[in-house]
Amino acid sequence: MILVVAQSLSKTYATDSVEVKAVQGVSFEITAGSFLSFVGPSGSGKTTLLNLIGCLDKPTSGSLTVAGVDVARLDRAQAAAFRGENIGFVFQSFNLMPVLTAFENIEYPLVMVQNKLPGERRTRVLELLQAVGMSDQKNKFPDQLSGGQKQRIAIARALVTQPKLVLADEPTANLDHETAYTIIRLMKKMRNDLNTTFIFSTHDTRIIGEAEIICTLEDGKLVRCEEAHG
Amino acid sequence: MGNLFKIALRNLRRYKRRTALTISLIAFGVIFVLVFVSITGSFKQLMITQITDSYLGDLQIHRRGYVASIENLPLNLNLTPAQVSVIEKGLDNIQEVEARSERIKFGALFSTFAETTNIRINGVYPEKEFATCPRMASRIIQGEKGIGALQKGKILVPELLARGFKTKIGDTVVVVATNKDGSVNGKTFVVSGILESATGPGGRDGYIHFEDAVEILRLQGKEVSEIAVRVKSLGRVGEVAQNIRARLDGEGQKQEQSGFEIHTWSQLSPFANIANMIDVMTFFIKLMLIAIVLISILNVMIMAVYERVREIGTIAAIGTSPRKILSLFLVEGFSLGVTGAVVGVLLALGIIAVLNLLKLSFTFGQSAGLILAPTIAPLDVLTASVMVIVVSLLASAQPAYKASRMEPIDALRHV
Numbered sequence: 001m002i003l004v005v006a007q008s009l010s011k012t013y014a015t016d017s018v019e020v021k022a023v024q025g026v027s028f029e030i031t032a033g034s035f036l037s038f039v040g041p042s043g044s045g046k047t048t049l050l051n052l053i054g055c056l057d058k059p060t061s062g063s064l065t066v067a068g069v070d071v072a073r074l075d076r077a078q079a080a081a082f083r084g085e086n087i088g089f090v091f092q093s094f095n096l097m098p099v100l101t102a103f104e105n106i107e108y109p110l111v112m113v114q115n116k117l118p119g120e121r122r123t124r125v126l127e128l129l130q131a132v133g134m135s136d137q138k139n140k141f142p143d144q145l146s147g148g149q150k151q152r153i154a155i156a157r158a159l160v161t162q163p164k165l166v167l168a169d170e171p172t173a174n175l176d177h178e179t180a181y182t183i184i185r186l187m188k189k190m191r192n193d194l195n196t197t198f199i200f201s202t203h204d205t206r207i208i209g210e211a212e213i214i215c216t217l218e219d220g221k222l223v224r225c226e227e228a229h230g
Numbered sequence: 231m232g233n234l235f236k237i238a239l240r241n242l243r244r245y246k247r248r249t250a251l252t253i254s255l256i257a258f259g260v261i262f263v264l265v266f267v268s269i270t271g272s273f274k275q276l277m278i279t280q281i282t283d284s285y286l287g288d289l290q291i292h293r294r295g296y297v298a299s300i301e302n303l304p305l306n307l308n309l310t311p312a313q314v315s316v317i318e319k320g321l322d323n324i325q326e327v328e329a330r331s332e333r334i335k336f337g338a339l340f341s342t343f344a345e346t347t348n349i350r351i352n353g354v355y356p357e358k359e360f361a362t363c364p365r366m367a368s369r370i371i372q373g374e375k376g377i378g379a380l381q382k383g384k385i386l387v388p389e390l391l392a393r394g395f396k397t398k399i400g401d402t403v404v405v406v407a408t409n410k411d412g413s414v415n416g417k418t419f420v421v422s423g424i425l426e427s428a429t430g431p432g433g434r435d436g437y438i439h440f441e442d443a444v445e446i447l448r449l450q451g452k453e454v455s456e457i458a459v460r461v462k463s464l465g466r467v468g469e470v471a472q473n474i475r476a477r478l479d480g481e482g483q484k485q486e487q488s489g490f491e492i493h494t495w496s497q498l499s500p501f502a503n504i505a506n507m508i509d510v511m512t513f514f515i516k517l518m519l520i521a522i523v524l525i526s527i528l529n530v531m532i533m534a535v536y537e538r539v540r541e542i543g544t545i546a547a548i549g550t551s552p553r554k555i556l557s558l559f560l561v562e563g564f565s566l567g568v569t570g571a572v573v574g575v576l577l578a579l580g581i582i583a584v585l586n587l588l589k590l591s592f593t594f595g596q597s598a599g600l601i602l603a604p605t606i607a608p609l610d611v612l613t614a615s616v617m618v619i620v621v622s623l624l625a626s627a628q629p630a631y632k633a634s635r636m637e638p639i640d641a642l643r644h645v
């Protein structure tokens with residue numbers, strides 16, 4: 001099943017004097033259950049492309065379908081609802097809510113986005129805490145956790161709503177190599193267990209090795225996508 | 231909803247000092263307003279009863295035109311016996327009327343045989359006068375403190391006059407007056423008491439028995455200058471006046487050309503202006519409270535939104551609807567307002583209780599040793615609290631709206 005379809009997708013940023021073509025005429029398809037990485041030099045358009053797929057930004061031209069929905073057509077509120085239903089996010093700097101505990105951070109999307117009942121919330125959060133190996137840290141606040149631990153919580157938060165797709169822009173850039181590696185392994189394990197599609201971007205060559213499909217961007221253009229075996 | 235409050239309260243706890251400062255500011259404003267309202271309110275109440283219970287009565291009925299020339303105490307503008315009987319019958323049928331006192335007011339000469347001066351005299355029925363103005367008895371600073379002081383042939387002399395003429399209890403004096411037709415008549419009286427002055431016009435009058443006044447002025451039938459009325463609840467004096475007016479107007483028109491006029495204490499006493507000024511001041515102090523709450527909450531919420539741009543970006547990215555984000559910040563401002571209001575109300579009630587224990591005394595005009603007993607009506611507490619909470623919500627609205635309109639990618643990029 002195809003989850004993401006992009007056709008001649010472009011994004012141009014118009015600043016005062018110059019136009020920056022951050023993404024230019026990119027076409028690709030991503031199958032559900034993929035473990036895919038966008039790679040490329042700084043400024044090649046990875047973040048821009050992930051933002052488009054994540055419905056955080058709108059394409060300048062071309063078409064983009066995510067989970068069968070033409071996402072370019074969604075207005076603000078619809079896009080928010082769509083993200084809440086279908087997409088999980090993992091951020092480079094973890095972005096946990098500092099006033100909530102690990103448990104509450106994972107629970108957040110179920111409360112504030114999906115309005116799930118407390119019983120169901122609890123079961124799901126406990127399951128994910130277990131899956132990311134953080135059960136014993138569940139009552140700690142983010143500032144009491146290490147970077148790797150924070151990112152584990154963030155991954156659990158991204159998955160708690162059972163999204164079709166998890167997007168992670170440089171999820172390991174703020175971690176040391178060893179932790180980065182365990183985080184990417186954890187992401188892959190979650191994909192294996194839940195069959196959720198993972199799309200991430202990275203600079204780190206050792207992390208790239210873990211991706212199953214590697215798509216290379218250069219100057220906003222998709223140079224190639226190839227299957228690798230991590 | 232519970233979760234919105236949980237997050238809002240934790241965010242407020244996160245910036246402890248700032249939150250504490252804002253809450254204290256709001257509480258301070260609430261305390262100021264409530265203590266001010268309570269002190270001035272009690273002061274006003276005390277002053278009003280001081281005036282109404284000393285000599286004025288809560289409202290007065292005259293023949294139309296009398297009050298306009300009250301300085302001259304015009305005998306030709308007295309209520310006629312026919313009018314008086316209409317009014318008395320009317321008043322007897324009105325529940326809210328507690329007591330009434332018919333008075334004959336006239337200017338006279340007061341003579342101790344050695345010296346003579348002008349005096350304003352009220353001829354009254356002692357039982358009725360003491361019932362209508364209950365403080366009369368306590369105003370008698372020397373002599374018999376009761377209705378006995380106003381039996382026929384006795385006179386209550388105002389303090390200032392007594393002091394000037396060195397008049398003593400038991401002295402014999404003469405009161406000489408000109409009647410309506412211009413003929414002069416006099417009568418001797420025994421001084422039965424010295425009357426303490428009260429603030430306002432009429433606070434320095436002398437008093438004799440109604441029938442003595444009739445005799446001096448050679449009145450035919452029951453002519454009366456004014457009828458003072460005491461109502462059961464001073465707060466509702468306006469309503470009662472309206473009620474009496476409705477009842478008397480028609481009948482007055484029928485029986486007599488001139489009719490009646492009814493004035494409440496506030497239309498008769500210059501203290502009403504002070505009372506109004508207090509109300510105006512209270513209004514401006516409430517405005518000040520609104521300004522304090524508005525500025526402090528607005529300030530804190532603008533800071534909160536600015537500091538949490540990335541957090542807003544994060545929750546927006548993961549799908550929190552703009553409306554939820556809006557309510558998150560509204561709830562935060564609301565919580566600040568509620569806490570400030572609660573703390574302020576509790577402290578204000580404490581301060582008011584302490585003021586009552588202290589029994590502060592003060593002097594107003596000629597009345598010394600008045601004890602201030604501030605109280606606060608539940609309605610005033612409620613108004614102030616509701617005002618604070620509503621203004622808190624209004625002040626949070628703009629920053630909250632701004633947060634809800636943020637684009638997640640811009641907010642996430644913010645450092």
Ligand SMILES: Nc1ncnc2c1ncn2[C@@H]1O[C@H](COP(=O)(O)OP(=O)(O)OP(=O)(O)O)[C@@H](O)[C@H]1O
Binds near residue numbers: 021040041043045049
């Ligand atoms: N909001 C923006 N306004 C203007 N230009 C932008 C904006 N965002 C990105 N760009 C430009 O678009 C191009 C692609 O940027 P993008 O952030 O997608 O690159 P990237 O591959 O994620 O780089 P990095 O590896 O450094 O994160 C860059 O030239 C960048 O300067």
Ligand SMILES: [Mg+2]
Binds near residue numbers: 046047048169
């Ligand atoms: Mg990037």
